[in-house]
Amino acid sequence: MDHLFTVDGGSATPVSPTALAAEGLLERQHLQEWVIAHPQVLGESVLVITAEFDRWADTDGVPARDRLDVLGLDSTGRLVVVELKRGTADRDVHLQAITYAALVSRFDLDTLAQAHRSFLKGRGESVELDACRQRLLDHVDGEWSPELLQRPRQVIIAADFPKQVTHTVVWLSEMNLDIDLIQVGLWKVKDHLVAGFTKVYPTPEVKEFTLAPARIEAKAAAQKLEERTRAQNAVHVIVGGGLLPDEAVLRLTPRHGVTEGIREAILAWVGEDSSRASATWNNNTAKPLTWKADGKPYTPTGLANHIFTSVTGRKADGIQGTTWWDINMAHVPDTVDPDEWGALAGTNLASLAKQLNGTSKDWTGLHTLLNAVPAGRWTTYGDVATVIGSHAVPVGTHLATCGQCPNAWRVLNAAGRVSPGFRWSDATRTDSPADVLSAEGIRFDAGAATQEARLALGELRRMLGG
Template sequence: MIFSVSESLEEAKKILPSSFTSLNIWERKHIEEWVRSNPELLGEDLLIVSIEFDRFTNSNDRLDVLALDRSGNLVVIELKRDSAAGYADLQALRYAAMVSSMTIEVLLPYYIAYRKKYDGEVLSDGEAKDQIIEFVESDSFVELSNKPRIIICSEGFSQEITATVLWLRESDVDISCVKITPYQIGSQVVIVPKVVIPLEEARQYLIDIKRKEEVKELSVRKNRPKTMKILIENNLVHEGDNIYLKYGLPTHVEFDPNDPMFRATITGKLGQSDAIQWEKDGQEYSISALTWMIFKELHPDKKDPGGVNGNWHWVHSNGNTLWQIAEQYLESHT
């Protein structure tokens, strides 16, 4: 979030984010040039070696930006101007595969052409190679890595792309997402970059994966009663206890403990599946059915969130999820 402070320093005014579409900013004409001239925008020091790289055998594809990092890895940079980035992840993977066999000798003519076009510098093969070797911070560097990195840069990322990127990272593919947000301040446009993967989304993804693995491990415990039954029968929760929908929320949703959307009360009705009362409408629900309904409502496209175990997401006032409370009890009584 950005704030503009008055000249008197007495007032701070919040500046709301804009969009590249509304500001008539284009991917190739504008964003690509910003990245080319200021690669630090992507969160690290990179040496740009080619723009609009299209020298692929038997292919008309065009790679937005090709760079080199300080470790001697080629970096495939895919640019999109909005969250409707289509198949940016698949495009980037294809480009990375295509350049994975590239050597320094193959790269040199493209780097020389790039420097001549944008910097007016005419380099010999030897001078170009020296610049590349000097940029890489390794005395042992002699050749490009055969595992290019990938950076996808966009105004936003769909859930499909973030899920794919996070899964690829788990599979040891070095792929990152950089979010660039435009703000209009008077007649100027301010760009705020932020590396979002690996950061916040990655943390939640790893939490979800860990829970999945825990559930798989615990599933060997035969005839485990339902979580709410364990909680109520053993007086681990009581009628009137407050619970909060806090964990595993969609990345664009911020938890607010005072919002009735995220609050419910235990009813203590063991014989019924409707064991909690939602504060927003006063109706009673099963915990998983309510969680499914809320997640569907919170999704921008109202998509079906699939199978949801509400006990993983609702937190008791003591700070633990209902699932954790039940599991701790079972572990201490086995």
């Protein structure tokens, strides 16, 4: 930012630039804290993992003295190495950034979780190691990729950059090394200081026209990442929306990323041991599948890759594992009504997430609606789900496990029957929802509530205020 003005109508008054050193502002106590407090200056969706990190060792096991200013993690799963200079950057500042990038490229999830826990503890926040690990996993939109960790992005922030640095960074970028140069400026406006962060390299135009030809090879890797991201996004949609209950059984059907010949070989291999064909679902965004063949947890793509390698002896390449796992209609979870479960027949995880993307898991609307259902009337899982913007299966799962839903006995399946998964919050109760509904004046014919007492969709919407 070359010029800054204060404006009063048609009058513009130049604002004098100053410098951090001139104002007594320090690199660690001030500039570094600004970045930690506002990581958006490093790019979109960056989580700060640690700062002032120095817990590495050389080949002799002696701790190194160098301190990494800031280490972040972006939402794609790449590490972000940040080097800070309050004045003009040193002529070899890019070498420091590259050195730190090389060191952190060997980090794994556990190392990063330990570093994050220590960082938070130093700031007065006590968080368990498992919680730190889960925070890192949840921050990544796609599947956690050790390969991506080996390619950190570097950000150098300084008041100015000598030409030696800018020329070298341009060349390194053309060689497919990701380095951003961000200029921090300081101005004095009356009694206040104003700081600004401006990316000076690469600009959007440089990224598009100069660097793109040199990064054709990286495009294939990005496409693979996109496939992994789609798979992991499907898991987040399903878990976030409560679309599948725990212990739902999934059946293996190889699809994306394999030829017909390999598909037949996998099915033949599965035929040798039926446990290879099944996995159970658990609402865990990290590894939601438990394979019945070995009892170990996997991601959908991780398990598909494992099966592919077991059959072919080759490393899998570009499989979207969420297309491989179908909902097994023969195994209806206790918490789900069979009629509603049947609506998901033949659905794989990818299709389920696409079909039900946006389904709500905020049950405030559900509780409000159920509270308004009067005695002597009943409704269905499907109608309730339609009104609150959800789906019958997660609604049924929630009602079966909530324990605090008002008037839950007034929700029946589409045929007017009590769901087999219904449970009273008071385990000592021996009466059935049909007994209570009958006492409220609802007639039953052959075990099904009469339709005359069923609430119409319009009535339900009015009860919810719409």
